[in-house]
Amino acid sequence: xxxxxxxxxxxxxxxxxxDHPLLNRPGGFLKLRPEGSNQLLYVLALSGGSFAVVSxxxxxxxxxxxIDGPLLLCPCHGSMYxxxxxxxxxxxxxPLDRFQTEVSSDGxxxxxxxxxxx
Ligand code: FES
Numbered sequence: 001x002x003x004x005x006x007x008x009x010x011x012x013x014x015x016x017x018x019d020h021p022l023l024n025r026p027g028g029f030l031k032l033r034p035e036g037s038n039q040l041l042y043v044l045a046l047s048g049g050s051f052a053v054v055s056x057x058x059x060x061x062x063x064x065x066x067i068d069g070p071l072l073l074c075p076c077h078g079s080m081y082x083x084x085x086x087x088x089x090x091x092x093x094x095p096l097d098r099f100q101t102e103v104s105s106d107g108x109x110x111x112x113x114x115x116x117x118x
C-alpha cells in the first residue's frame with residue numbers, strides 16, 4: 001500500500017492538486033499519513049471535481065476499509081460505505097469520520113484534520 005506522508009501546519013494539510021495526478025480524475029484516490037500521527041486518511045476524488053477525505057477505520061469494530069472502485073469495503077464483516085463515508089450496508093451503524101476540505105481557485109486542496117461529525 002502506497003502511503004504519502006504529508007506535513008501538517010496549523011491543523012491543516014495542503015495538497016497542490018497538480019502534484020497528485022491520481023486525484024484529478026473521478027475514482028482517483030490518495031492514502032495520506034500526516035507526519036506525527038498514526039492516523040491514515042483516504043483522499044477520494046468524487047465526480048464534479050470535489051473530494052472526500054475520510055478515516056478508513058470502520059465504525060463497526062475498527063478494521064481498515066479497502067477502496068474498491070466507487071465503494072469502501074470492510075474486509076472484516078462486510079460493511080460497505082460510499083466514497084464520502086456514508087453507510088451503504090451494515091453491520092456498521094455509523095459513517096466513517098470525515099474531514100472538511102476546501103479547494104482554492106489555484107488548485108490547492110486544504111484538509112482540516114479535526115474530524116467533522118455527521
Ligand atoms: S469491523 Fe468493519 S464490518 Fe466489522
